Amino acid sequence: MxxxxxxxxxxxxxxxxxxxxxxxxxxxxxxxxxxxxxxxxxxxxxxxxxxxxxxxxxxxxxxxxxxxxxxxxxxxxxxxxxxxxxxxxxxxxxxxxxxxxxxxxxxxxQSDVRNIALRAHGLSDSSRQTLAGVVSHLRKLEGLGEDPGSHNDGA
CATH class of the missing domain: 1.10.260.40 (lambda repressor-like DNA-binding domains)
Structure with missing residues (x-):
């Protein structure tokens, strides 16, 4: 190496x-x-x-x-x-x-991240996609760059 x-x-x-x-x-x-x-x-x-x-x-x-x-x-x-x-x-x-x-x-x-994930459980696909869009927008506003989960197909 x-x-x-x-x-x-x-x-x-x-x-x-x-x-x-x-x-x-x-x-x-x-x-x-x-x-x-x-x-x-x-x-x-x-x-x-x-x-x-x-x-x-x-x-x-x-x-x-x-x-x-x-x-x-x-x-x-x-x-x-x-x-x-x-x-x-x-x-x-x-x-x-x-x-x-x-x-x-x-x-x-992080308990707050875990809490968001748990609260999203059971939402429709459309609602989860909306939530993902909000999170992506907030990441951009805070200068965090690309969403780490955006490489996945939503799985």
Whole structure:
């Protein structure tokens, strides 16, 4: 894995391994709480593996780009810890799809977002489309850019 971002097949910039690991650390923390430490992650991985499989220092090296060529075993262990497929680290399209799912999970952790989703349950297709239009309009007004769910077919 290289240390610099490269262009993906669709022209999008692909992220480095370090950037992907950093993103997982950022999204792993519940709202308002700090992210797990490198030692916390290593300890959890080692307990799950029943052996010393990885160190906090090595995780830090991967996260900061000082190490860029981990073993399959290390990538699988990190993927298990963060609840993603190992393909997240190897396939940029998979990483993008997983990031979209992580963003949805992060949003649903916010009680007000969850409340809106629950209150929309049972509405007609037409009403849900109207609600989606209102949300898109509010996102534009607040300068939030493209609606993260707009890539989906409403499913």
């Amino acid at each position: 290289s240390g610099a971002a490269e262009q993906g097949a669709g022209g999008e910039a692909s992220r480095t391994l370090a950037q992907k690991i950093e993103h997982l650390f950022e999204t792993a923390a519940p709202n308002g709480q700090k992210a797990p430490s490198h030692e916390d992650v290593a300890t959890a991985i080692n307990i799950a593996a029943g052996e010393r499989a990885i160190s906090g220092t090595y995780i830090w090296q991967l996260r900061t780009g000082r190490k860029t060529n981990p073993t399959k075993k290390h990538l699988e262990a990190l993927a298990r810890y963060f609840g993603v497929s190992p393909a997240y680290f190897l396939d940029n399209e998979q990483a993008q799809r997983i990031d979209e799912q992580l963003a949805l999970l992060q949003a649903l952790k």
